[in-house]
Amino acid sequence: MEQAEPPVAALSLPGVDSISKLPTEIIASICERLDRRSLHNFKMTSKNLHAKSYKSFFAHHFRQSAFTFTGDGLKRLVQFSKDPNISPEIKVLRLVLVSFPQQGMEHLSKDWDTSDEAMAAIVDVADGEDDSMGARIRQVRRYRKAIRRERRRAYGHYQDDQNHLRRSGHDVDMLAEALRRLPALEEIHTVDIHGVDNPWGRGNIISNIGDMPFTASMLSWIPLKQDTYESRFEVEREMKKTSAHSVGAVLGAIYRSGIKFNGILEFRGVPHNLRFTKWTHCSRLSLSATPARSFSLSMLAEMKDTLSNLKALRISTFCYVDRRYDDDPVEQRDIEWLLQLLERTTGLISLSLIDNGAQSKRTVDLNFVQSMEDRSITFPRLKAFMLIGAECETPVFTRFLEKHKATLRRIHLDHMTFRAKTPLCTPDAGDTFLFVRWSMHNHWRVDGYHAVSTELNDGYAQLNFRETLRNVTCINEALPVD
Structure with missing residues (x-):
């Protein structure tokens, strides 16, 4: 009989004893250079290494933590925030926005996923029964129908849970409770794609409905190619509701938690016409599907500190x-919430505004930069600025950059439409400035020059800066904070 392989911790590996005698600080440095699987194997090599790499294991696994924005995902987040080994290690919190549109129920698979389900489908037929092969086929068909029926039932439960979670405001309560217990938190992101890592809470959904849940991004709606326009409208309306509510839920949770958040805040998939109620005593849901008691503009007014x-x-x-x-009437854009948010975040070092609707000929509000100027919104510490898919008047945009030229070091412009009849000025040959040019690829390129021809026309604009400004061409990349 073949002898069973001993556990990893019992193996005698060359060099293990000498490595295990190293100080904990050096072992922690080694753990930082290992991937997740290698760290797990390294920790299981010996009891001494297991003890010395215990803290590094939690830091490596939970430094960047992703959770589905569902009841199960938020409950797991609250559970982790109460764990003294995990809560001090979470620095980046990603909330994966998942939605359950009604049309998704029609695309649920009826195929089994595991070997156990496959064996259950192929049942034994009694010996001597006529048409045994036909009996197996009929049984498999009945099993497929049962699988799909169970998945449709589970999908409906998730739909009801998401609606109840949003309308009751319980998601904001759970998120606020978790934020109070995460002392090392540096970043909060709402994510409309699944990404590489498997977020907490997604595994149960996959096992119940047999597939990954749809995210709030239309890129996840693969069956859209075979659906009608009316079906797409219903799908996008549900995803829009999910994305809109996530903004109010996160801001409301920060407000309720009472923390002073000094890190990075990112919202993905924000609708253009996002509106919140003005007061917390409003009884109806806002157009963002967020209850007024969960978040309102009156709360935002109290979040300056x-x-x-x-x-x-x-x-x-x-x-x-x-x-x-x-x-049908076109919904007007509303960026009042964003302008009020910028009025309370004047300490920003990096500001990025990206419009992913440029391909559909819908861009960021034409008067956005003008609105900031009208409200005298400035950022005394601004070092990095990204603006993609926007339209603005060249003089207004130039005045915005001129106000921040003492601190601004990095800038990224893409898919921009500047409006100006004449060039602003022609700098001296010794000045350093940015030359903004419309390229053949339909996007704006920002290049550094020391001299330029005086023959400028409507398609060009020039912006004066100090010599320390560095050009950054980081298309589709987030601007660094420092």
Whole structure:
């Protein structure tokens, strides 16, 4: 009989004794250079290494933690925040926005996923029974129908749970409770794609509905190619509701937690016409589907001390389908919440505004930069600025950059439409400035020059800066904070 392999901790490996005698600080440095699987194997090599790498194991696994923005995901987040080994290690919190549109129920698979389900489907037929092969086929068909029926039932439960979670405000309560217990938290992100890592809470959904849940991004809606326009409208309306509510839920949780958040805040997939109620006593849901008691503009007015030292703000918008029919009224954009948020985050070091609706010919509000100027919104510490998919008047945009030229070091412009009849000025040959040019690839390139021809036309604009400004071409990359 073949002898069973001994556990990893009992193996005698060359060099293990000498490594295990190293100081804990050196072992922690070694653990930082290992991937997740290698760290797990390293920890299981010996009891001494297991003890010395115990803290590094938690730091490596939970430094960046992703959770589905569902009841199960938020409950797991609260559970981790109460664990003294995990809560001090969470520095980056990612909330994966998942949605359950009604049309998704029609695309649930009826195939089994595991070997146990496959064996259960292929049942034994009694000997001597006529048409045994036909009996097996009929049984498999019945089993497939049962699988799909159970998955549709589970999908409906998730739909109800998401609606109840949003309308009751319980998601904001759980998130606020977790934020109070995360002392090392540096970043909060709402994510509309699954990404590489498996977020906490997604495994149960996959086992119950047989597939990954849809995220709030339309990129996850693969069956859309075979669906009608009316179906797409319903899907986008549900995803728009999920993305809109996430903004109010996160801001409401920060407000309720009472923490002073000084890190990085990022929102993905924000609708253009996002609106919140003005007061907490409003009885109806806002157009963001967020209850007034969960978040309202009156709460945002009280968050100046909470967000005054926020380092970076990254907002990515998306143009969802607003109309079912061509003669339906077009929803007007509303960025009042964003302007009020910027008024309370004047300590920003990095500001990124990205519009992913540029491909659908819907861009960021034309008067956005003008609105900031009208409200005298400035950022005395601003070092990095990204603006993608926007339209603005060249003089207004130039004045914005001129106000921040003493601190601004990095800038990224893409898919921009500047409006100006004449060039602003022609600097001396010795000046350092940015030359903004419309390229053949339909995007704006920002290049550094020391001299330029005086033959400028409507398609060009020039911006004066000090010599310390560094050019950054980091398309599709987040700007660094420092």
